Amino acid sequence: MIAFPNAKINIGLHILEKRADGFHNLSTCFYPVGLSDVLEILPAQKQAFQLSGCAADLGENLCEKAFQLLRKDFDLPPVGIYLQKNIPVGAGLGGGSSDAAFTIRMLNEMFGLGLSVGQQQDYSARLGSDCAFFIRNVPVYGLERGDTFEEASLSLKGKKLLLVNPGLHISTREAYAGVTPARPAVPLPGLLQMPVEQWKDRVRNDFEESLFPQYPLLAELKERLYRMGALYASMSGSGSTMYGIFDPETPVHTNFGDFFVWQEELR
Numbered sequence: 001m002i003a004f005p006n007a008k009i010n011i012g013l014h015i016l017e018k019r020a021d022g023f024h025n026l027s028t029c030f031y032p033v034g035l036s037d038v039l040e041i042l043p044a045q046k047q048a049f050q051l052s053g054c055a056a057d058l059g060e061n062l063c064e065k066a067f068q069l070l071r072k073d074f075d076l077p078p079v080g081i082y083l084q085k086n087i088p089v090g091a092g093l094g095g096g097s098s099d100a101a102f103t104i105r106m107l108n109e110m111f112g113l114g115l116s117v118g119q120q121q122d123y124s125a126r127l128g129s130d131c132a133f134f135i136r137n138v139p140v141y142g143l144e145r146g147d148t149f150e151e152a153s154l155s156l157k158g159k160k161l162l163l164v165n166p167g168l169h170i171s172t173r174e175a176y177a178g179v180t181p182a183r184p185a186v187p188l189p190g191l192l193q194m195p196v197e198q199w200k201d202r203v204r205n206d207f208e209e210s211l212f213p214q215y216p217l218l219a220e221l222k223e224r225l226y227r228m229g230a231l232y233a234s235m236s237g238s239g240s241t242m243y244g245i246f247d248p249e250t251p252v253h254t255n256f257g258d259f260f261v262w263q264e265e266l267r
Contacts, residue, residue: 001040001041001042001106001109001110002038002039003039003040003102003105003106004036004037004038004039005036005037005087005095005098005099005101005102005134006032006033006034006035006036006098006134006137007032007033007034007035007036007087007093007094007095007098007163008030008031008032008033008093008094008098008130008133008134008236009030009033009092009093009161009163009236009237009241009243010028010029010030010031010092010205010234010236010237011028011029011031011154011192011203011234012027012028012029012188012191012192012203012204012205013026013027013028013204013206013207013237014026014027014028014182014183014184014188014204014206015176015179015181015182015206015207016181016182016183017181017183018181019145023129023145024145024176024179025143025144025145025181026142026143026144026145026146027141027142027143027187027188028141028142028146028188029139029140029141029142029152029154029188029192030094030130030133030139030140030141030142030146031139031154031156031266032134032137032138032139033093033161033163033264033266034264034267035086035087035093035163035262035264036086036087036098037053037083037084037085037086037087037095037098037099038084038086039063039081039082039083039084039099039102039103039106040080040081040082040083041079041080041081041082041103041106041107041110042079042080042082043077043078043079043080044078044079044080045078046078047067047078047079047080048078048079048080048081049061049063049080049081049082049083050080050081050082050083051083051085052082052083052085053083053084053085053086054085054086054087054088054089054260062096062097062099062100062103062127062128062131063081063083063099063100063103064081065100065127066100066101066103066104066107066123066124066127067079067081067103067107069104069123069127070104070107070108070113070123074111074113076107076111077111079107079110081103083099088165088167088239088241088260090169090170090171090239090240091165091236091239091240091241091260092235092236092237092238092239092240092241093163093165093236093237093239093241094130094133094134094237096128097124097127097128097129097130097131097133097134098131098134100124100127100128100131100134101120101124101127101131101132101133101134101135102134104120104123104124104135105120105135117135117136120135121135121136121147125147129145129146129147130142130146130147130237131147132147132149133146133149136149139152139154139155140152141188141189150189152189152192154192156196156245156266157266157267158248158265158266159196159231159245159246159247159248159265159266160245160246160247160248160250160252160263160264160265160266161243161244161245161246161262161263161264161265161266162225162228162230162243162244162246162252162254162261162262162263163236163241163242163243163260163261163262163263164221164225164241164242164243164256164259164260164261165239165240165241165242165259165260165261166217166218166221166240166259166260167258167259167260168215168217168218168240169240170211170215170238170239170240172238175207175210175211175238176238177210178207178209178210178211178214179206179207179209179210184204186202188203191203196231196232196245197231197232199231199232200226200231200232200233203232203234204234205234205235205236205237207235207237207238208222208234208235211235215240218235218240218242221242222234222235222242225242225243225244226244228244228246228250228252228253229246229247229250229251229252230244230245230246231244231245231246231247232244232245233245245266248265
């Protein structure tokens with residue numbers, strides 16, 4: 001069985017408060033995009049995992065963790081898991097989380113486990129805060145740790161998306177270290193009811209305030225996207241990917257040197 005675990009972008013990200021368990025409550029909008037890895041799972045005599053692509057040295061194997069998590073509750077036979085990484089790692093695009101969630105979805109289908117969407121989300125949430133999003137894989141507001149969802153009636157269908165990742169590694173711990181939690185005057189769902197053209201300077205990613213001074217290149221990329229004609233530009237999650245949303249008729253070039261670049265029409 002082959003599947004294509006896709007990436008996501010965060011549209012707005014507010015860090016609301018620190019929780020008693022050390023995590024943070026947040027508010028964000030998860031939006032699925034077309035950039036994807038390639039994941040194949042086959043029956044095998046011996047459990048195996050093979051990784052290739054842009055993260056051949058990836059230390060954490062969330063696909064294998066997902067398999068072992070389900071194996072605790074179900075009598076799963078060995079499988080061979082083959083993952084071609086195309087989504088940059090640590091980029092704020094949720095690539096690892098998507099791989100884990102798609103593993104759960106595929107195993108559920110392959111072995112007829114009968115897990116409901118809610119049950120698949122519960123398993124996924126044990127592997128990472130945003131993993132559960134990729135079970136339904138539709139635009140939603142992510143709340144609490146990012147693992148509680150509310151429907152988002154947001155469509156960017158037909159708009160152009162440009163992702164630019166300069167290859168900087170920003171750890172989650174580093175990103176959160178510079179954030180002062182606060183509740184915005186207008187909650188994110190209210191802001192995203194406005195036209196995309198009005199999001200600039202209103203729809204914010206709270207990580208930008210502390211990370212841009214440390215990584216001026218990210219601020220420069222954001223300004224460059226606006227100069228290119230982006231309706232809205234932002235950092236995605238706590239990673240180093242900057243993205244721009246453009247009108248379909250706006251010409252978008254991809255001349256960013258050696259940086260990772262992805263362009264698509266949103267659905």
